[in-house]
Amino acid sequence: MGERLTIRLEVYLPFRGQSHWRGTQEIPAGTTAEGLLSFLGLEEPDLVVLVNGRGVSGATLLKQGDEVAVLRRAEGG
Amino acid sequence: MDQILRIDMRQGTCRFDPLPEPYRLLGGRALTSRIVSDEVDPGCDPLGPSNKLVLAPGLIAGTVLSSSSRISAGAKSPLTGGIKESNAGGNTGWRLAQHGIRAVVISGQPQDDHWWIAVIGKGTCRLEPADDLVGLGTYETAARLLARFGAKAAVAVIGPAGEQLMNVAGIANTDPEGRPTRICARGGLGAVMGSKRLKALVVLDPGVGAMPEIADLALWRAESKAYLKEVAVNKAIERYRKFGTASTLEVVNRLGGLPIRNFSRGSDPATESITGIRMAEEIQARGGQTSHSCMTGCAIQCSNVWVDREGNEVATSMEFETNTLLGANLEIFDLDAIARFLYQCNDLGIDTIETGGAIGVAMEGGLLPFGDVEAVMNVFAEMRRGGLLGKLIGAGAATVGRVLGVRRVAAVKGQVMAAYDPRVIKGNGVTYATSPMGADHTAGNTIGARVDHLDPAGKVELSREAQINTAIMDMLGFCSFSRSAVVASPERLSVLLKARFGEELSEEALRKLALETIRTEIAFNRRAGLGPATDRLPEWMRTEPLPPHGAVFDIPDEELDRIWESD
Numbered sequence: 001m002g003e004r005l006t007i008r009l010e011v012y013l014p015f016r017g018q019s020h021w022r023g024t025q026e027i028p029a030g031t032t033a034e035g036l037l038s039f040l041g042l043e044e045p046d047l048v049v050l051v052n053g054r055g056v057s058g059a060t061l062l063k064q065g066d067e068v069a070v071l072r073r074a075e076g077g
Numbered sequence: 078m079d080q081i082l083r084i085d086m087r088q089g090t091c092r093f094d095p096l097p098e099p100y101r102l103l104g105g106r107a108l109t110s111r112i113v114s115d116e117v118d119p120g121c122d123p124l125g126p127s128n129k130l131v132l133a134p135g136l137i138a139g140t141v142l143s144s145s146s147r148i149s150a151g152a153k154s155p156l157t158g159g160i161k162e163s164n165a166g167g168n169t170g171w172r173l174a175q176h177g178i179r180a181v182v183i184s185g186q187p188q189d190d191h192w193w194i195a196v197i198g199k200g201t202c203r204l205e206p207a208d209d210l211v212g213l214g215t216y217e218t219a220a221r222l223l224a225r226f227g228a229k230a231a232v233a234v235i236g237p238a239g240e241q242l243m244n245v246a247g248i249a250n251t252d253p254e255g256r257p258t259r260i261c262a263r264g265g266l267g268a269v270m271g272s273k274r275l276k277a278l279v280v281l282d283p284g285v286g287a288m289p290e291i292a293d294l295a296l297w298r299a300e301s302k303a304y305l306k307e308v309a310v311n312k313a314i315e316r317y318r319k320f321g322t323a324s325t326l327e328v329v330n331r332l333g334g335l336p337i338r339n340f341s342r343g344s345d346p347a348t349e350s351i352t353g354i355r356m357a358e359e360i361q362a363r364g365g366q367t368s369h370s371c372m373t374g375c376a377i378q379c380s381n382v383w384v385d386r387e388g389n390e391v392a393t394s395m396e397f398e399t400n401t402l403l404g405a406n407l408e409i410f411d412l413d414a415i416a417r418f419l420y421q422c423n424d425l426g427i428d429t430i431e432t433g434g435a436i437g438v439a440m441e442g443g444l445l446p447f448g449d450v451e452a453v454m455n456v457f458a459e460m461r462r463g464g465l466l467g468k469l470i471g472a473g474a475a476t477v478g479r480v481l482g483v484r485r486v487a488a489v490k491g492q493v494m495a496a497y498d499p500r501v502i503k504g505n506g507v508t509y510a511t512s513p514m515g516a517d518h519t520a521g522n523t524i525g526a527r528v529d530h531l532d533p534a535g536k537v538e539l540s541r542e543a544q545i546n547t548a549i550m551d552m553l554g555f556c557s558f559s560r561s562a563v564v565a566s567p568e569r570l571s572v573l574l575k576a577r578f579g580e581e582l583s584e585e586a587l588r589k590l591a592l593e594t595i596r597t598e599i600a601f602n603r604r605a606g607l608g609p610a611t612d613r614l615p616e617w618m619r620t621e622p623l624p625p626h627g628a629v630f631d632i633p634d635e636e637l638d639r640i641w642e643s644d
Contacts, residue, residue, distance in 0.1 A: 012327050012354060019354050045312045048527075053333045053344075053626060055529045072316055074325040074353065075525045075558070076397030076496060076518070 003029040005064040012071040013044060027062060034058030036068065048073050079179045079289070082202055084195055086273045087126065087185030091195070091202035096179050102574075102582060104136030106162040106551035107594045108180055109151025113160055114597045116182070119604035123155035123265075124242055124272040130183040132173070132233065132248075132278070135554010137577050139174025139289040141374030142301050143308050144556035146171035148233070148250060150261040152269045156244040156431070156473055157490040157515040159602035163266055164519075164551055166371035166380075167250025167259030168231035172280035173197070174554075175287040183273055192240075192274045196226065198281040207276040212237060214424035214461075215249040215257035222279050223255045229282035232257065235275075236426025237461050239267030243471030245427040245435065246271065252380075253373050258393050262428035263517055264492065265473075292579030300572045307562040308376045317379035317558050318368045324353025325397040325496075325524065326405075332530055333626045334501030336406045336494070338447060339437035340487040342624045343498050347410040351400050356381075356412055364388045377558050383416040392419040398518075401496035402433025407440060408448040417450075421457035427471070434474040434486075434493030442481030487618070490515035490611050497522075500618055500628040502530045507540035507632060510614050511640045513598035519557070521547050533632045541640050548591035589644075596641060612637060 009025040027039060033049040033056050050069040051060060062068065079096040103111055109131040121127035131151045138146035148170030154161035173181065176199050187193070192207040210218050215236040222232050232251045239246035246267030249257035261267075291297045308314055316324070326348060329335045333343040349355065360367050365384035370376075371394065380394040395416060403418045404410060422429045436456060439445055444466070445452040459467030469477055474493040478486035487494040492515030499506025504523025512520035521544030524530070528539065550557050553570065563569055567584065574582045602611075618630045 010331075012324075012352070019358060020349075020352070046316075048328060050328075050331050053331060054531055055332070055527060057527075069331045071328050071331065072320070072324055073313070073525060074316065074320070074322065074328050074397070075522055076322045076325040076329075076401075 005029050005062070007062055007066045007068050010069045011040070011042070012069065013042070015040070015042070031062050032058060033060045033062065036062060037070065042070060044072070046073050047071065079177050082178050082181045082197065084181065084183045084202065084204070085185050086183060086187050086193070086275060089187070089204055091204065093200060093202070100179070102136070102578065102580070102590070104138070104179065104552055105133055105147065105149040105164060105554050106151070106548060107590060108133040109149045109162050110160055110594055110598050112180060112182060113151050113153065114601045117153055119153065119601050120606070121153060123153045123158070124268060126186040128153050128269055128272070130266065130269045130273065131180055132169070133180040134170035134174040136552060137573055138170045138554040140301070143305055143374055143376040144372070144559040145554050146174060146372055147554045147556060148173070148261065149551060150248050150266045152266055153605065154264040154266070155242070155268050156265040157492050159490060159515070159605050159607045160513060160598045161264035161266060162514065162551065163247065163261040163263040165250050165259040165261045166375070166556065167252050168373055169233045169250040169278070169280060170554060171373055172231040172283070174289050175283045176280065177289055181278065183270070183275060186272060187274050192276050194222070194277045194279060195275060196279045196281065199283055210276045211240060215426045216424050218277060219251050219255060219257040222277055223251070226279050227282055228255060231280040232277055234277040234426065235267045235270050236424060238425045238427045238471055239271035241463055241468070241471065242268040242271050243427065243460070243468070244268060244473040244476070245431045245471050247426055247428050249423065249426045252371050256393060258423045259371050260423070260426065260428070263430065263519070264515070267426050291577055293576045296572065297576035300569060300576060303566065304562060304569060305376060307565045308559065311562045311565065313561040314377050314558065317377050320353045320357050321367070321379045321381050321394065322397040323356045323395060323400055326400055327352045327354065329497060329502070329524065332501055333623070333628070334498040334530065336401055336487065336496055336498055338408050339406060339441045339485055340498055341485065343501055344625050345405065348405055350410045351404050351412055351415065353397070356395060356400070359412060360384070369393065375556070377556065379558055383412070385413070391416040392423065395419060398496045399429040402430050402437070406433055406437045407453065409450060409453070411450065414450040418453060418457070421454070425457060425460055427460070430495050431473050431493050432470065434488070435470045435477045438474045438477040438483050438486055439470060439481065441485060442477070442483045444481060484617055485621070486615065488516055489614060490607060492516045497524060498623055499614055500623040500630050501626060503533050503630065503632060504528070504530065504536040504539040504543065506614055506630050507536050507637060507640065508544060510612050510637050511540065512544060513595060513602050519547065520544055531626060531628055536632060537636045537640050544595065545588055545591045548594050549587050552591060552594065592644065599641065609638060
């Protein structure tokens with residue numbers, strides 16, 4: 001088993017039986033922001049991944065202790 | 078033939094003119110701003126007889142093509158002192174376009190104290206006395222007019238705030254069920270209508286199947302069908318149908334750019350109780366509507382209907398901006414309270430953004446406590462009866478700040494910012510500063526871009542593109558939420574315009590028209606005395622760090638000044 005790291009995760013869409021899930025999550029080291037979605041099985045298109053409150057590219061590597069939020073893209077009216 | 082309807086409130090007359098050739102391919106914002114620029118003295122008193130109020134449907138309005146019949150209102154703004162365009166859904170734009178009316182230009186002021194309504198049909202318009210409607214809220218006014226002129230008419234109405242010439246007053250347009258809840262809200266255009274003592278415009282039902290002249294009906298139908306198919310399957314649009322705009326709150330809160338306690342912090346765990354997810358769950362549990370069309374034919378249906386615990390309708394539509402400016406910004410994290418505020422705003426006919434911003438400044442100035450629901454309800458009561466507190470809030474956030482000595486006023490050109498703090502959402506900061514509309518997110522919202530919003534790099538270009546694309550949509554009458562379906566086929570706009578007008582208008586030509594519109598507006602503002610120094614965010618936003626990121630607005634003024642230089 002490869003190296004793993006722990007992130008703090010919030011998912012603002014149906015996940016693990018909840019409409020808004022939050023907790024800690026172990027992921028393989030080397031997981032990217034985009035890869036996290038696949039790892040979690042989140043297949044809804046056009047999701048936004050924020051790391052420590054900032055928008056990041058899909059290729060961004062996640063680090064130990066990162067605060068990661070997964071949300072639907074939205075625009076106010 | 079397309080026409081301009083001119084209503085002279087001084088003479089009490091209506092006249093239809095053929096649409097001048099230079100205006101033929103202008104609609105919505107492009108047309109309101111062009112007419113205001115051509116006909117209104119930039120130095121005039123916005124509430125005096127020389128200002129004109131212009132209402133214009135978008136270029137392709139008037140059919141049931143989804144989300145394409147927005148109505149633009151334009152004038153010199155009493156709030157910003159510059160040119161203003163504010164657009165809304167509802168059925169006013171649809172009905173006007175069905176009658177072949179491309180713009181309504183309302184000029185002058187009555188020579189006596191009486192109030193009027195304008196009743197508009199196919200080639201007909203008359204002014205009727207309306208003193209019996211004075212003082213009524215928009216709901217009662219719309220209900221009476223629809224009972225009198227038919228439930229299928231469209232009504233554009235002002236409430237008590239517009240009658241009292243408040244800067245926060247908008248023009249409320251009825252939705253397909255007759256609710257006056259789709260408001261051309263920003264910039265105080267309801268006060269301009271009130272200054273002309275015009276309580277409402279009623280646009281009569283032209284009958285089944287009425288639509289504007291379409292040059293190539295077969296082409297129109299084919300492209301409409303393709304567009305509707307895209308609207309039905311487009312994933313970005315599907316989210317608006319399920320959650321409306323309210324889910325933007327959790328995004329902006331997580332980004333740390335949500336206005337909380339009068340723009341003093343950008344994130345708060347208490348917002349959990351007013352997220353879009355929470356709102357949708359509550360609406361479903363209570364039997365309200367999580368999706369609703371604000372205009373006839375809209376398939377996006379981002380609107381919603383909030384009901385109380387007994388299932389009785391309270392207000393529509395609970396939007397991100399409203400939930401933030403009248404909620405988090407006032408430290409009120411209670412959707413039921415926000416819905417009560419929204420009903421009051423709709424009935425008074427006022428902008429929830431400017432009003433929420435003004436109340437936030439008043440709270441900071443100690444005039445009322447943060448988090449106090451009943452104190453806010455009292456503000457609305459005072460606005461309705463014309464009390465001093467109501468008039469102060471009705472003057473807008475910048476005036477409240479000056480009166481109370483509050484420096485933290487998040488406004489540009491006297492207009493309060495929407496629910497994106499520009500110290501974090503920096504692209505929107507550029508829009509707030511450089512749009513001729515003042516701090517108006519609807520002029521070029523960058524929140525949907527996949528960027529690091531905190532990083533200042535590239536945000537001038539991002540805002541410029543957003544502003545140009547928005548001006549195109551506003552010219553056509555399309556809702557901005559339809560954009561992903563509109564642009565799914567790069568030729569779609571050109572094809573629709575060719576079908577409607579029989580003339581090729583390339584994407585490049587549309588961009589050129591949009592840029593010309595923005596430059597026309599800037600030129601008006603310069604002539605009105607709004608120089609480059611007004612194209613700035615307030616100084617405190619460059620020095621006061623916003624928690625949790627400790628962010629300030631750090632895009633240099635020189636970059637802001639160059640935004641409109643290139644073609």
